Amino acid sequence: xxTRRQSTPNSSRRSDASRRAILTAAFDLVGEVGYAKLxxxxxAARAGVGKQTIYRWWPSKGAVLFDAFLALSEGxxxxxxxxxxxxxxxxxxxVMRATVVELSDPRYDEPMRAxxxxxxxxxxxxxxxxxxxxxxxxxxxxxxxxxxxxAGQLAGDLDLDLAVDVxxxxxxxxxxxxxxxxxxxxxxxxxxxxxxxxxxxx
Amino acid sequence: xxTRRQSTPNSSRRSDASRRAILTAAFDLVGEVGYAKLxxxxxAARAGVGKQTIYRWWPSKGAVLFDAFLALSEGxxxxxxxxxxxxxxxxxxxVMRATVVELSDPRYDEPMRAxxxxxxxxxxxxxxxxxxxxxxxxxxxxxxxxxxxxAGQLAGDLDLDLAVDVxxxxxxxxxxxxxxxxxxxxxxxxxxxxxxxxxxxx
Amino acid sequence: xxTRRQSTPNSSRRSDASRRAILTAAFDLVGEVGYAKLxxxxxAARAGVGKQTIYRWWPSKGAVLFDAFLALSEGxxxxxxxxxxxxxxxxxxxVMRATVVELSDPRYDEPMRAxxxxxxxxxxxxxxxxxxxxxxxxxxxxxxxxxxxxAGQLAGDLDLDLAVDVxxxxxxxxxxxxxxxxxxxxxxxxxxxxxxxxxxxx
Amino acid sequence: xxTRRQSTPNSSRRSDASRRAILTAAFDLVGEVGYAKLxxxxxAARAGVGKQTIYRWWPSKGAVLFDAFLALSEGxxxxxxxxxxxxxxxxxxxVMRATVVELSDPRYDEPMRAxxxxxxxxxxxxxxxxxxxxxxxxxxxxxxxxxxxxAGQLAGDLDLDLAVDVxxxxxxxxxxxxxxxxxxxxxxxxxxxxxxxxxxxx
DNA sequence: GTATAATCGAGACGGTACGTCGGGTCTTGAA
DNA sequence: TTCAAGACCCGACGTACCGTCTCGATTATAC
Numbered sequence: 109x110x111t112r113r114q115s116t117p118n119s120s121r122r123s124d125a126s127r128r129a130i131l132t133a134a135f136d137l138v139g140e141v142g143y144a145k146l147x148x149x150x151x152a153a154r155a156g157v158g159k160q161t162i163y164r165w166w167p168s169k170g171a172v173l174f175d176a177f178l179a180l181s182e183g184x185x186x187x188x189x190x191x192x193x194x195x196x197x198x199x200x201x202x203v204m205r206a207t208v209v210e211l212s213d214p215r216y217d218e219p220m221r222a223x224x225x226x227x228x229x230x231x232x233x234x235x236x237x238x239x240x241x242x243x244x245x246x247x248x249x250x251x252x253x254x255x256x257x258x259a260g261q262l263a264g265d266l267d268l269d270l271a272v273d274v275x276x277x278x279x280x281x282x283x284x285x286x287x288x289x290x291x292x293x294x295x296x297x298x299x300x301x302x303x304x305x306x307x308x309x310x
Numbered sequence: 311x312x313t314r315r316q317s318t319p320n321s322s323r324r325s326d327a328s329r330r331a332i333l334t335a336a337f338d339l340v341g342e343v344g345y346a347k348l349x350x351x352x353x354a355a356r357a358g359v360g361k362q363t364i365y366r367w368w369p370s371k372g373a374v375l376f377d378a379f380l381a382l383s384e385g386x387x388x389x390x391x392x393x394x395x396x397x398x399x400x401x402x403x404x405v406m407r408a409t410v411v412e413l414s415d416p417r418y419d420e421p422m423r424a425x426x427x428x429x430x431x432x433x434x435x436x437x438x439x440x441x442x443x444x445x446x447x448x449x450x451x452x453x454x455x456x457x458x459x460x461a462g463q464l465a466g467d468l469d470l471d472l473a474v475d476v477x478x479x480x481x482x483x484x485x486x487x488x489x490x491x492x493x494x495x496x497x498x499x500x501x502x503x504x505x506x507x508x509x510x511x512x
Numbered sequence: 513x514x515t516r517r518q519s520t521p522n523s524s525r526r527s528d529a530s531r532r533a534i535l536t537a538a539f540d541l542v543g544e545v546g547y548a549k550l551x552x553x554x555x556a557a558r559a560g561v562g563k564q565t566i567y568r569w570w571p572s573k574g575a576v577l578f579d580a581f582l583a584l585s586e587g588x589x590x591x592x593x594x595x596x597x598x599x600x601x602x603x604x605x606x607v608m609r610a611t612v613v614e615l616s617d618p619r620y621d622e623p624m625r626a627x628x629x630x631x632x633x634x635x636x637x638x639x640x641x642x643x644x645x646x647x648x649x650x651x652x653x654x655x656x657x658x659x660x661x662x663a664g665q666l667a668g669d670l671d672l673d674l675a676v677d678v679x680x681x682x683x684x685x686x687x688x689x690x691x692x693x694x695x696x697x698x699x700x701x702x703x704x705x706x707x708x709x710x711x712x713x714x
Numbered sequence: 715x716x717t718r719r720q721s722t723p724n725s726s727r728r729s730d731a732s733r734r735a736i737l738t739a740a741f742d743l744v745g746e747v748g749y750a751k752l753x754x755x756x757x758a759a760r761a762g763v764g765k766q767t768i769y770r771w772w773p774s775k776g777a778v779l780f781d782a783f784l785a786l787s788e789g790x791x792x793x794x795x796x797x798x799x800x801x802x803x804x805x806x807x808x809v810m811r812a813t814v815v816e817l818s819d820p821r822y823d824e825p826m827r828a829x830x831x832x833x834x835x836x837x838x839x840x841x842x843x844x845x846x847x848x849x850x851x852x853x854x855x856x857x858x859x860x861x862x863x864x865a866g867q868l869a870g871d872l873d874l875d876l877a878v879d880v881x882x883x884x885x886x887x888x889x890x891x892x893x894x895x896x897x898x899x900x901x902x903x904x905x906x907x908x909x910x911x912x913x914x915x916x
Numbered sequence: 917g918t919a920t921a922a923t924c925g926a927g928a929c930g931g932t933a934c935g936t937c938g939g940g941t942c943t944t945g946a947a
Numbered sequence: 948t949t950c951a952a953g954a955c956c957c958g959a960c961g962t963a964c965c966g967t968c969t970c971g972a973t974t975a976t977a978c
């Protein structure tokens with residue numbers, strides 16, 4: 109039997125109850141009052157914790173929030189995979205529609221914006237984000253695309269990282285900047301257009 | 311046709327010197343200290359202006375910053391157009407490379423991140439942004455794409471708004487989240503891939 | 513027929529309506545919100561007058577308030593005299609009781625405290641106060657005392673200025689510092705004690 | 715009998731260094747710039763203390779100043795007594811002349827005016843003032859008068875509180891309102907007149 | 917009987933201070 | 948040693964007024 113995997117290196121003295129209370133409080137609060145009004149004091153008060161306990165273990169407000177997200181996605185990792193029915197376009201549409209639903213859920217919208225913009229301003233956080241969240245997710249996506257590529261459904265010389273960008277980038281950008289509404293139809297059109305390209309086909 | 315005098319409708323009593331000083335100070339400061347450390351107090355001090363003069367005319371820090379951007383892009387509007395050599399792919403690569411250069415310029419990087427994330431958190435600001443900056447720019451892009459479409463270089467049923475998303479979304483997303491480096495090569499590959507699609511061609 | 517006596521030297525152009533509105537507003541406001549919260553802006557707003565109109569004619573908040581008091585006591589001056597029934601002690605008690613009543617009237621209490629403390633901090637104002645309000649009142653009091661002195665009811669070598677101090681000083685001090693309640697009995701005892709002295713008689 | 719350690723009941727966590735620095739700064743500043751220009755911000759800066767530390771422990775600017783006075787008079791209390799040579803008039807003149815000197819000292823004049831006028835406007839402060847400063851001082855004075863009264867030097871039915879008023883009220887009033895100069899002669903005359911009364915003596 | 921110049925209401929302006937919030941550090945006493 | 952609690956110094960918030968400064972729009976003489 110292996111020891112419990114630990115996402116944050118802990119001193120043996122560290123109170124796990126406090127840690128959990130802080131992450132929960134942070135996630136809840138950012139959804140309630142928004143990122144701008146989120147404060148360490150507020151998190152500490154809500155979590156029933158001294159401010160020092162937060163400062164002792166996290167370097168910044170963004171780091172707490174980030175850990176709160178990590179805690180959420182913990183356990184999903186490793187096993188997750190994109191659906192594979194053999195029909196790439198259909199599978200991607202399914203996934204993209206699910207992403208649309210998730211981004212539209214007010215319960216996740218605010219916290220996710222908070223995390224995203226925090227990352228945009230903090231290169232250090234961005235690096236951790238890439239390593240701990242973005243890369244694993246990207247790997248999952250690339251896995252499905254690689255299967256399709258091997259089956260000749262994607263261009264043989266296609267850079268799969270770029271492919272992920274072309275598929276998800278437009279959606280995330282539209283979400284973040286509210287350039288337009290996020291609908292299942294948009295998800296479908298996006299997948300179709302990205303796959304076929306803007307040029308006319310034969 | 312009469313010339314436009316005033317880009318922002320002003321009370322007749324408003325001091326234009328103060329307005330300009332504030333916008334300049336805001337833009338400069340956000341580049342120097344970053345958005346997180348940008349303060350109304352700092353802007354006022356740098357601009358040699360009372361705080362009240364800022365609060366009198368702008369509802370928020372983000373709104374000041376936004377106006378600073380507007381002031382920058384003023385005058386360019388209306389005449390601007392994407393290059394048109396007849397070769398769509400080459401033209402788009404030229405534009406996309408220019409965008410890469412601009413986004414890499416530290417003089418614009420911080421302020422643009424600040425504006426972008428501010429918009430992400432403030433729907434009101436987002437609406438103004440769409441109307442005053444995003445839509446005009448998007449129109450310019452769509453104009454070039456429409457020409458190509460009429461020339462049969464783009465799919466006849468292509469939604470040009472979506473096309474703009476597919477072309478620029480990936481780049482902006484990579485920039486904001488620092489998912490990877492912004493290089494001219496990336497710009498080229500992006501354009502090529504978006505035009506041809508992920509699927510194999512002929 | 514003589515021309516109207518003018519308490520403040522006026523330019524012929526000065527608007528008397530504004531002047532009156534300002535003094536009224538100042539007096540009313542100091543009674544409503546207290547001296548600490550009395551502001552030039554408030555007075556101007558209440559009087560329906562531009563701030564500059566106040567600054568043009570008065571050097572300070574205290575000066576406005578002072579003029580408001582002058583305006584009140586205008587017209588009384590000159591004719592007023594202390595009662596003279598022949599019985600000095602009775603007459604002084606009457607006057608002192610009236611003073612007690614006036615000082616207890618909430619309509620005058622706050623403004624009078626304001627004026628008094630303003631004078632305490634502003635020697636310039638104090639000088640004007642002495643000349644325009646204190647001296648005239650003191651003269652009236654001394655007139656009555658002089659009559660009594662000539663009638664042998666007061667010590668022949670008595671300094672009447674000091675006598676006024678001894679009679680009214682204790683009352684004003686008790687009022688201002690709230691050292692004790694202001695009652696008619698206190699007024700009576702004060703008069704009696706001041707007249708007879710602290711030493712035993714006879 | 716145990717020694718008293720703490721004059722003001724303190725939370726156990728309160729920093730006594732800060733408390734003292736604040737009181738000293740307040741007293742010094744009021745003497746330097748006057749009460750009108752005394753600001754919490756200024757006190758905090760001078761004391762090297764955060765503003766919040768002042769707001770945490772005092773409700774108002776006046777309360778700080780008041781405590782500064784209390785701190786000054788601490789330690790003197792209890793032992794102090796008026797001189798008693800057997801000659802009441804001489805003793806009172808001595809005391810009254812000392813008061814004149816103190817009130818004329820510019821080092822005490824401004825702060826004392828500030829305190830007095832603050833008390834005049836704040837009944838709450840006035841109550842504390844009576845209890846902590848006025849009553850103890852008054853008691854000391856009455857003690858001396860009581861001795862004289864028992865010796866037959868003062869009227870048997872004399873109200874000693876009123877006697878204190880009659881002796882000190884005129885002086886304080888003249889000082890505060892600057893009705894006239896404060897001289898040793900005035901002190902002497904005041905004592906003599908108050909003792910003998912305004913009426914002629916046998 | 918009109919010019920014309922001082923005065924008016926209004927309110928923007930550069931400032932100072934307000935009283936509050938939260939940042940991040942430090943200390944205390946209990947577990 | 949860590950924890951909850953919270954005082955501390957500090958910086959910024961957004962507001963209230965300060966006293967100065969334009970702005971037209973009245974007025975009420977002096978032309």
